[in-house]
Amino acid sequence: MRVLMTGADGYIGTRMGGVLIDAGHDVTGLDTGFHRSGWLYHSPEPRPSVTTGDTRDITPDDLHGYDAVVHLGELSNDPVGELNRDLTYQINHRATVRLATLAKAAGVQRFVHMSSCSVYGASGDRPSSELDTPAPLTAYAESKVLVERDVGSLADDDFSPTFLRNATAFGASPRQRFDLVVNDLAATGYLYKEIRMTSDGSPWRPFVHILDIAGAVAGVLTASRDAVHGQIFNVGSDEQNYQVRTIAETVADVIPGCSLTFGEPSPDRRNYRASFEKIRALLPNFSCQWDVRRGVEELVRTFEAISFGEVDYRSPRYSRVLQVKHLLSTGQIDDDLRWTYPAD
Numbered sequence: 001m002r003v004l005m006t007g008a009d010g011y012i013g014t015r016m017g018g019v020l021i022d023a024g025h026d027v028t029g030l031d032t033g034f035h036r037s038g039w040l041y042h043s044p045e046p047r048p049s050v051t052t053g054d055t056r057d058i059t060p061d062d063l064h065g066y067d068a069v070v071h072l073g074e075l076s077n078d079p080v081g082e083l084n085r086d087l088t089y090q091i092n093h094r095a096t097v098r099l100a101t102l103a104k105a106a107g108v109q110r111f112v113h114m115s116s117c118s119v120y121g122a123s124g125d126r127p128s129s130e131l132d133t134p135a136p137l138t139a140y141a142e143s144k145v146l147v148e149r150d151v152g153s154l155a156d157d158d159f160s161p162t163f164l165r166n167a168t169a170f171g172a173s174p175r176q177r178f179d180l181v182v183n184d185l186a187a188t189g190y191l192y193k194e195i196r197m198t199s200d201g202s203p204w205r206p207f208v209h210i211l212d213i214a215g216a217v218a219g220v221l222t223a224s225r226d227a228v229h230g231q232i233f234n235v236g237s238d239e240q241n242y243q244v245r246t247i248a249e250t251v252a253d254v255i256p257g258c259s260l261t262f263g264e265p266s267p268d269r270r271n272y273r274a275s276f277e278k279i280r281a282l283l284p285n286f287s288c289q290w291d292v293r294r295g296v297e298e299l300v301r302t303f304e305a306i307s308f309g310e311v312d313y314r315s316p317r318y319s320r321v322l323q324v325k326h327l328l329s330t331g332q333i334d335d336d337l338r339w340t341y342p343a344d
């Protein structure tokens with residue numbers, strides 16, 4: 001398949017490109033490049049060529065000749081989404097609906113959107129399924145629900161959108177993120193041999209390795225149209241609903257000599273588990289190959305191989321909100337998150 005992958009230079013996209021190429025797809029990337037300067041380690045995995053561009057500026061010509069669009073290029077977590085909520089709806093919702101509309105008009109048949117299990121909000125102890133009514137708590141999560149509704153309504157005989165509600169990601173990527181709880185705790189444990197949780201770690205979250213997210217996308221692209229047409233899937237596995245305290249305990253267990261203490265219950269209301277029954281039933285060619293323990297071991301091996309240090313851990317390059325704030329405060333992007341070129 002000829003695949004256009006937006007967000008190709010992000011945390012997940014940087015590894016997903018290789019997975020899709022290895023699966024035999026002809027992949028081209030598109031990314032505005034907020035995180036292009038962050039490159040934690042060299043990787044032998046194949047990468048697509050990536051065009052610099054903003055999804056808000058996509059033209060019909062940009063979409064001709066593709067069989068599928070895999071859309072990762074959005075503001076990608078709650079803190080970035082809260083910097084400017086209007087902009088979050090503009091980029092994550094309206095630009096995505098426009099992208100899908102133009103893709104459909106250009107004859108693209110498959111559209112895979114990266115949604116998020118955070119649409120379930122504070123759903124509590126019962127695992128949320130795709131049939132539950134979403135209860136988004138932030139602009140980021142709400143933008144994902146709006147895309148599911150509006151791009152979903154474009155589905156017809158010639159256009160099959162699929163929405164992947166990914167669990168919270170973890171794992172090593174050259175474009176690393178330490179604003180994700182597994183990665184953050186692994187880095188802290190590795191560097192300081194001490195994890196001091198500020199909360200009691202009681203909230204539940206579903207987790208998934210970034211290569212398993214890529215595997216789900218690969219599975220959707222080759223699945224029969226009937227299995228994925230207009231469908232929403234939670235992406236992850238039932239075994240990987242964890243309390244955050246279990247993540248911390250796993251990290252402390254993997255890293256020799258790492259101590260662990262907990263704090264008071266947190267006011268953070270995000271507490272949810274997800275059910276992964278539907279993806280198991282409808283996408284039998286997909287199953288998670290990774291769990292948190294294996295992901296932490298991968299991170300630690302990566303840290304050892306590159307003499308990972310505090311400078312890397314603290315760099316804005318490896319945090320989504322810090323990098324966007326850095327580009328704003330240094331005038332490299334304007335308030336609309338568009339590049340300002342010194343030569344203009």
Ligand SMILES: NC(=O)c1ccc[n+]([C@@H]2O[C@H](COP(=O)([O-])OP(=O)(O)OC[C@H]3O[C@@H](n4cnc5c(N)ncnc54)[C@H](O)[C@@H]3O)[C@@H](O)[C@H]2O)c1
Nearest residue numbers: 007009010011012032033034054055073076114116166169
């Ligand atoms: N990381 C997670 O835990 C997680 C969980 C669920 C869903 N997702 C979704 O998966 C996708 C990828 O997430 P990620 O963790 O790799 O995020 P990321 O921020 O590392 O990557 C997103 C990429 O999109 C690009 N981008 C942003 N706005 C753009 C625009 N207007 N035009 C073109 N490119 C633009 C950025 O430059 C960046 O490289 C996002 O849609 C995110 O919401 C991520």
